[in-house]
Amino acid sequence: MNSLKTLTYPPARHAGQRARLFPATIMTPAEVQDGLQQDRQTVADQIRGHWMLCGDVDHAMFELLVSSRVHQVGHRASAFSSPSGSGYALFTHQVGGHQHRFVLPLWCDEVRLYLDALQREPYGFMLGDEGESAGWVLPGVATADELAPLRELCRAQPALSAELLAELPMAVVVLSAPDAIPSVFEHSRVEAVSLSVVVPALPDEVALEPVH
Numbered sequence: 001m002n003s004l005k006t007l008t009y010p011p012a013r014h015a016g017q018r019a020r021l022f023p024a025t026i027m028t029p030a031e032v033q034d035g036l037q038q039d040r041q042t043v044a045d046q047i048r049g050h051w052m053l054c055g056d057v058d059h060a061m062f063e064l065l066v067s068s069r070v071h072q073v074g075h076r077a078s079a080f081s082s083p084s085g086s087g088y089a090l091f092t093h094q095v096g097g098h099q100h101r102f103v104l105p106l107w108c109d110e111v112r113l114y115l116d117a118l119q120r121e122p123y124g125f126m127l128g129d130e131g132e133s134a135g136w137v138l139p140g141v142a143t144a145d146e147l148a149p150l151r152e153l154c155r156a157q158p159a160l161s162a163e164l165l166a167e168l169p170m171a172v173v174v175l176s177a178p179d180a181i182p183s184v185f186e187h188s189r190v191e192a193v194s195l196s197v198v199v200p201a202l203p204d205e206v207a208l209e210p211v212h
Helices: 029-035 041-047 059-067 109-117 144-155 162-175
Strands: 020-023 025-027 051-057 074-081 087-095 098-105 123-129 135-139 192-197
Touching: 020 051, 025 029, 025 109, 029 051, 041 123, 041 135, 051 059, 051 098, 051 109, 059 087, 059 098, 059 123, 059 135, 059 192, 074 144, 087 123, 087 144, 087 162, 098 109, 098 162, 109 144, 162 192
Parallel strands: 020 192, 051 123, 098 192
Antiparallel strands: 025 051, 051 192, 074 087, 087 098, 123 135
């Protein structure tokens, strides 16, 4: 895993830079099993028994993924902290100059459960084609030991609060900048970014202030 970096607010220098933004979903092995399609046996064999982190990429990146060989898809796991001390994990995939980044708030209970499970259970990623039915499966390559710093950072996180939820959009803006994650490939510049973000559910006891 890459070393911990600190986010800088406000992200004024990133103004005008746009990334494609999508929701991310964490699926347990049981949920994966329930969703398997019997007519797609090859895909079923790849993901059965796995934790799957699911999101979407822009169409151009999806086309590159489909036409790429395994060694042409780069992987990176990173961690960031905000000025308030909250943490974010990123799983990045890159093909050519296109990057997709999964953004996981480490103060989210669902994310804690997911990272704990990866100590002993297999995992992978499912990237969809901008909300279409087509999807592409990628294996999880970071080992349990390599992901250990993320689990340690999880344990140091504050409890879910309205302040953390209000901070999330700002963190997403910063993490969407092309230079937020360096290129996985030495001779390739990051030109386009898609983000899939795990958005925590809002508990009843956490109330957001109305926006005036």
